[in-house]
Amino acid sequence: MFKFSAIFLIFYLKTVIPADTSWCSTDTFVKEKCLCNTFTNENTNFPASMANCAGLSINKFPSFLDLPDDINVLDLSMNNIEILESSSESSSHTLKQLVLSYNIIKDISEDFFNGLPGLTWLDLSHNNLSSLYGSSDSNIFLQQKNLIYLDLSFNNFKQLPGGVFYPLAMLKSLDLSYNPLGEFLSQSKDILYRTLGTSLNLTRLSLNNLQLNDLHPDYFTSYQDLKELELQDNYFNYIPTVPYSVEFLDLSGNNISFIAARYLNYHSLKSLRLSRMPSLTSIHHYAFYNLQSLESLTITDCPNLKEFTELAFGLASKVMDIHPIKLNLARNSITTLNSTYVHMFRQMKQVDLRHNPWQCDCNILWLQEFGTELFKSREIRCASPKNLANKRVLDLTEADWTECYPHIYGKTSHKITIVVLMGAVIFLTGLIFYLIKYPKFWVSPQDLGINIGPNSPYSEAPQEDNRIG
Ligand SMILES: *[C@@H]1O[C@H](CO)[C@@H](O)[C@H](O)[C@H]1NC(C)=O
Ligand SMILES: *[C@@H]1O[C@H](CO)[C@@H](O)[C@H](O)[C@H]1NC(C)=O
Ligand SMILES: *[C@@H]1O[C@H](CO)[C@@H](O)[C@H](O)[C@H]1NC(C)=O
Numbered sequence: 001m002f003k004f005s006a007i008f009l010i011f012y013l014k015t016v017i018p019a020d021t022s023w024c025s026t027d028t029f030v031k032e033k034c035l036c037n038t039f040t041n042e043n044t045n046f047p048a049s050m051a052n053c054a055g056l057s058i059n060k061f062p063s064f065l066d067l068p069d070d071i072n073v074l075d076l077s078m079n080n081i082e083i084l085e086s087s088s089e090s091s092s093h094t095l096k097q098l099v100l101s102y103n104i105i106k107d108i109s110e111d112f113f114n115g116l117p118g119l120t121w122l123d124l125s126h127n128n129l130s131s132l133y134g135s136s137d138s139n140i141f142l143q144q145k146n147l148i149y150l151d152l153s154f155n156n157f158k159q160l161p162g163g164v165f166y167p168l169a170m171l172k173s174l175d176l177s178y179n180p181l182g183e184f185l186s187q188s189k190d191i192l193y194r195t196l197g198t199s200l201n202l203t204r205l206s207l208n209n210l211q212l213n214d215l216h217p218d219y220f221t222s223y224q225d226l227k228e229l230e231l232q233d234n235y236f237n238y239i240p241t242v243p244y245s246v247e248f249l250d251l252s253g254n255n256i257s258f259i260a261a262r263y264l265n266y267h268s269l270k271s272l273r274l275s276r277m278p279s280l281t282s283i284h285h286y287a288f289y290n291l292q293s294l295e296s297l298t299i300t301d302c303p304n305l306k307e308f309t310e311l312a313f314g315l316a317s318k319v320m321d322i323h324p325i326k327l328n329l330a331r332n333s334i335t336t337l338n339s340t341y342v343h344m345f346r347q348m349k350q351v352d353l354r355h356n357p358w359q360c361d362c363n364i365l366w367l368q369e370f371g372t373e374l375f376k377s378r379e380i381r382c383a384s385p386k387n388l389a390n391k392r393v394l395d396l397t398e399a400d401w402t403e404c405y406p407h408i409y410g411k412t413s414h415k416i417t418i419v420v421l422m423g424a425v426i427f428l429t430g431l432i433f434y435l436i437k438y439p440k441f442w443v444s445p446q447d448l449g450i451n452i453g454p455n456s457p458y459s460e461a462p463q464e465d466n467r468i469g
């Protein structure tokens with residue numbers, strides 16, 4: 001999901017350089033020293049070197065003079081750094097990537113980053129920052145003209161200084177998630193661009209868990225290059241308006257109760273996630289019909305979603321305009337799925353239907369056509385009827401679904417008719433045998449002492465004068 005991580009962090013170990021700096025070691029077994037390696041950057045093919053100083057209980061950012069000159073990547077995550085102080089030496093370093101996540105940073109000196117003008121990647125997530133104001137009005141990112149990736153998630157920001165991102169013209173990825181920034185970011189529709197100066201080159205923006213509940217329809221309008229947008233765990237009651245360029249959209253964990261086509265008209269959208277929403281009860285007909293590029297749809301962990309309409313993508317017939325490759329509907333409360341999806345499923349790479357309370361009747365019999373194509377298909381189990389509860393849908397045999405094989409087992413109504421008819425046949429056969437064995441009973445009633453004279457009621461020929469009227 002985090003494409004940038006992939007681009008920047010996929011390095012290929014080539015050689016190990018001997019480093020003679022006091023805090024750099026090439027040996028994993030030297031504790032309390034950073035592990036320094038040289039890599040070949042897969043994308044640029046340039047050699048790059050990395051100092052991994054994670055989890056060494058460092059409590060002070062090392063002086064730039066101590067940093068080996070050729071270090072491009074410095075990982076100081078999981079240490080105890082509290083303050084990023086300005087370096088007294090007026091030196092600078094060619095560092096490109098700096099990872100400072102999982103420290104306890106609460107303050108950054110206004111000129112700290114001035115010594116790192118080549119920085120393209122900065123991770124300050126999981127710290128204790130509440131402000132990015134320097135002691136004066138100067139902008140702490142003034143020199144970061146090359147910064148492409150900035151992660152400020154999991155801090156304590158309630159607001160950000162005006163124009164703070166303005167110098168970051170190259171910025172493509174910004175993460176502000178998990179900060180109490182909701183009120184600040186909701187105050188105007190222009191806040192991202194006009195107030196904060198966030199680059200219009202942005203392609204990835206994460207605004208998870210900020211207590212956002214309402215955004216102006218034009219909130220993201222300026223961001224015509226935005227491709228990935230995460231708005232998880234906010235308070236949205238509806239699907240907000242996002243740029244048409246968006247390819248990946250995650251709205252999981254919001255308070256959305258229904259999904260309708262009028263909120264989902266994005267022709268570039270490839271991946272849509274709508275998980276973890278107890279409020280979600282309904283997916284309208286044609287909800288995803290306008291998502292022409294849709295490849296992956298994830299709707300999981302919605303305990304009140306009982307139905308997935310056969311028309312969610314329009315008519316899921318052989319000739320559909322959209323061709324999703326992945327569908328994940330795990331852990332909802334869906335009981336049945338219309339057989340019109342058979343055409344769609346045949347063309348898909350992965351379908352996950354696990355942990356739904358399937359009602360195992362003839363309506364979902366068609367699922368048995370699929371085997372390993374269904375993701376972890378052993379966990380697709382019946383919840384009803386009672387006699388099939390907890391059985392695996394794909395393990396059910398014809399004998400479990402006798403209803404669905406009338407040509408073999410007949411329908412129940414037919415079965416009852418057959419039983420009744422069989423009974424009648426047995427009874428009649430018995431009667432015939434009985435009559436053959438004791439024919440005299442009926443042929444000579446005299447044996448029983450019955451008089452069959454002319455006046456007897458058993459007389460074979462009725463008498464004219466005995467007739468009434
Ligand atoms: C974070 O800062 C607050 C005050 O701003 C302080 O009370 C808290 O202890 C700090 N947390 C850590 C983990 O240092
Ligand atoms: C976008 O990035 C280009 C470089 O790729 C830069 O020249 C330009 O100023 C940036 N545009 C904006 C609006 O920040
Ligand atoms: C969530 O949505 C429901 C119905 O749409 C509404 O009644 C409820 O107030 C919403 N909750 C929040 C926290 O917005």
Ligand SMILES: *[C@@H]1O[C@H](CO)[C@@H](O)[C@H](O)[C@H]1NC(C)=O
Pocket residue numbers: 310338339340363
């Ligand atoms: C499946 O969908 C088709 C087309 O809308 C409909 O005619 C049919 O009744 C549905 N089947 C079930 C079992 O709901």
